[in-house]
Structures are given as structure tokens and as C-alpha cells.
Amino acid sequence: MTRISFASAAFAVLVGFAAVAPASANDVRIDQYGWANSAGGAQNGYRNRMRVYQDGRYNTMTGQQRGRHNLSAVGQQGSDNYGATYQSGERNVAGIGQFGSNHTTILTQDGNGNIAAGVQVGRGCQANVAQGGSGNVAAFVQACD
Numbered sequence: 001m002t003r004i005s006f007a008s009a010a011f012a013v014l015v016g017f018a019a020v021a022p023a024s025a026n027d028v029r030i031d032q033y034g035w036a037n038s039a040g041g042a043q044n045g046y047r048n049r050m051r052v053y054q055d056g057r058y059n060t061m062t063g064q065q066r067g068r069h070n071l072s073a074v075g076q077q078g079s080d081n082y083g084a085t086y087q088s089g090e091r092n093v094a095g096i097g098q099f100g101s102n103h104t105t106i107l108t109q110d111g112n113g114n115i116a117a118g119v120q121v122g123r124g125c126q127a128n129v130a131q132g133g134s135g136n137v138a139a140f141v142q143a144c145d
Contacts (some may be wrong), residue, residue, distance in 0.1 A: 026050075026065070034059075037076075041065070048072075048087075056081075059098075067092075070109075078103075089114070098125075103144075105129075111136070120144065 026043040030052045037054040041063035048065040051073040059076040063085045072085040074096045081103045085094040092109040095117040103120040108130040116129045118140040125144040 028052075030054075039074075041072075045070075050085075063087075070094075074098075076103075085109075092131075093117075100125075100144075115139075118142070 026046060026048045028043070028050045030039045032039065033055040035057045037057065037059045039052045039054065039061040041050055043050065043065045045066055045068045047068050048070045050063050050065065052061050053075040054061065055077045057079045059079065059081045061074045061076065061083045063072045064087065065072060066088045067090050069091045070087040071093045072087060074083045074085065076083060076098045078099055079101045081098040081101065083096040083098060084106045085096070086108045087094060088110045090112045092111070092114045094107040094109060096105045096107065097119040098105060100120070100122045102124045105118055105120060105127045107116045109116060110132045112134045114131040114134070114136045116131055116138045118127050118129065120127065120142045122144040125142040127140055127142065129138050129140070131138060
């Protein structure tokens with residue numbers, strides 16, 4: 001009887017440790033509509049979040065997150081848009097919204113507590129934002145034809 005109780009207790013402890021892991025896990029959510037859209041990335045650390053919404057065709061998103069509590073959100077509607085986010089550090093937030101066609105946005109953050117966000121509308125806009133350090137904020141809106 002004691003042997004069974006000890007085995008049951010040990011199993012319960014192992015299950016408890018396994019249940020803790022998802023609470024600190026990284027998170028990716030991808031919603032795609034249309035044709036030939038692609039999204040992918042890599043996450044190292046914990047509690048990083050990546051959100052992608054694509055509606056159209058030939059839209060591409062890549063993301064890399066190293067650290068913790070980073071958030072990357074990319075929304076693309078139209079065709080042939082490219083968005084990339086690269087985050088290293090803690091509590092960085094990057095957001096890209098692209099509507100139209102042939103847009104390119106690259107957001108790079110290295111540090112803590114940085115915010116970068118941009119919106120591109122029309123055709124053929126280009127943006128490249130790089131932040132290093134802490135507490136930086138950058139925002140842009142472009143309308144191109």
C-alpha cells in the first residue's frame with residue numbers, strides 16, 4: 001500500500017511540473033485567408049507572443065523573438081506584401097499593418113521596453129525601423145502609389 005501511495009505521489013508531482021510549462025511557454029497564432037500566403041519564425045525565451053493575420057495572396061511574414069514578454073503582430077491585406085520583426089530583449093512590442101500591394105516593412109528591436117509600429121497603404125511602400133536601448137517609441141504611416 002505504501003509503495004502504491006509513493007508511486008501515485010511521485011506521478012502527481014511530475015504531472016504538476018508538466019502543467020507549469022505551458023504557463024511560461026511562447027505562443028504563436030496565424031490566421032490566413034487567400035492563396036499562397038506564408039508565415040514563420042523562431043522563438044527563444046518565454047512568454048513571447050506572435051500574431052499574424054493575412055488575407056490576399058503572396059503575403060509573407062517572418063519573425064524572430066529572443067528574450068521574454070515580447071509581442072509581434074502583423075496584419076497584411078492585399079498581395080505581395082512582406083513584413084519582418086526581429087526582437088531581442090524584454091517587453092518589446094512590434095506591429096505592422098499593410099494594406100495594398102508590394103509593401104515591405106522590417107522592424108528590429110534590441111533592448112527592453114521598445115515600441116515600433118507602422119501602417120502602409122497603397123502600393124510599393126518601404127520601411128525599415130531599428131531600435132536599440134530601452135524605452136524607445138517609433139511610429140510611421142505611409143501612403144504610397
